[in-house]
Amino acid sequence: MAASEEVKVPRIKLGSQGFEVSAQGLGCMGMSGSYGPPKPEPDMIKLIHHAISRGITHLDTSDFYGPHINEILIGKALKEGLREKVELATKFALSFENGNFIIHGDPAYVRAACEASLKRLDVDCIDLYYQHRIDTRVPIEVTIGELKKLVEEGKIKYIGLSEASASTIRRAHAVHPITAIQLEWSLWSRDVEEEIIPTCRELGIGIVAYSPLGQGFFSSGPKLIENLTEGDYRKYQPRFQAENLEHNKNLYERVNAIASRKGCTPSQLALAWVHHQGNDVCPIPGTTKIQNLDQNIGALSVKLSAEDKAELESIAAAVKGNRYATDANTWKTSDTPPLSTWKST
Incomplete structure (x- = not known):
């Protein structure tokens, strides 16, 4: 089905602290790089305004x-x-310093990063503030302790973590309630289902799924790689390399066949699969085009039976290639030292 202007984006509760968001969010990363050069600012502001008018407020x-x-x-x-x-x-925590990728979780950095983000955003308070990646040099209790102070001071409302292990999530949640965990979750990135998703649900933590369209693969299929611009990091991802791409192309074609049968696009089908994972899940597909945003909203009207879901999952299980060249800076390597080892400076 084509995206419909009549589709109303529902609201969901994210976490157990009363935070409410649109059931589908908007990932804004691609507007300012990562997937090629930054896009024209007036066009992106128009896109954001359109998203809000359609009910996408997260x-x-x-x-x-x-x-x-x-x-x-x-x-x-x-x-x-x-x-x-x-x-x-x-989010905070990531920086490039002298050509190196650095992750920060020490209290002074947390506070300085928050103050800088408030200034750039020109707001008095951030609704949901994530640690973007986990600093494995700093006990998570120390990082969350500083974020708790920022909550108490009214500078942030809710705390989130991105790419955190189950043990890190538990330790963090014991210091201050964690409202959301952001993680990669899509038809072809499902390793979080074994331990991370159950941990979130046990603790009443909301789930924010980034790259729900497989970094654009379920939108464009293998043509995606042909159209990537210089500076787009997806060129170097294992699943998009020649030895894996031909295999994954067949996967896309099978998903496309199901989409045709159901009267929707492959991207709507893949996004609908994420929406069907539960009312505690908010996918945040990114786009820089209004027509793609409208199409993403259309995924909310795609209904999947248990049989549909099982068929999709059996196809996607055959994906070839890891999601990153290394597991560094993912939840698999995010455990931090015990609090007893921390010596504040």
């Missing part, structure tokens, strides 16, 4: 996107009284 950004310029863009887009209409999520 906006996801990070100080790392750009870096910094995505937060500035979001801040500009939320002028003219729109701030109160959205749930604003941003």
Whole structure:
């Protein structure tokens, strides 16, 4: 089915602390780089305004996107009284320093990053503030302890973690309630289902699924690789390399056949699968085109039976290639030292 202007984006509770968001969010990373060069600012502001008008109010950004310029863009887009209409999520922890990728979780960095994000976004408070990746040098209790202070000071409302292991989530949640865990979850990235998803549900933590369309693969199939611009990091992902791409192309074609049968697009089908995982799940597909955003909203009207889900999962289980070249900086390597080892400076 084509995207319909009549589709109303429902609201869901994210976590157990009363936070409510649109059931589908908007990942804003691609607007400011990562998937090629930054897009024209006026076009992206228009896109964000269109998303809000359609009921997508959960906006996801990070100080790392750009870096910094995505937060500035979001801040500009939320002028003219729109701030109160959205749930604003941003992140801290990542930086490039002297050509190296560094992750930070020490209290001084947490506080400085939050203050800088508030200024760039031009807001008084961030609704959902994530640690973007886990600093394995700093006990998670120390990082969450500083975030708890920021909650108490009214600078952030809710705390989230991205790519955190089950043990890290439990330790963090014991210090202050964690509202959301952001993780990669899609038809072809399902390893989180074994331990991370059950842990979130046991603790009453919401789930925010990034890359629900397989980094765009379920939108464009193998043509995606042909059209990637210089600077797009997907060129180097294992699943998009020649030795795996031909195999994964067949996977896409089988998904496409099911989509044709159901009268929707492959991207709507893949996104509908994520929506069907539960009312505690909010996928945040990213796009830079209004027509793609409307199509993503259309996924909310795609109904999947248990048989549909099983068929899709059996196809996608055959994906070839890891999601990253290394598991570094993912939940698989996110455990932190015990609190007893921490010596504050």
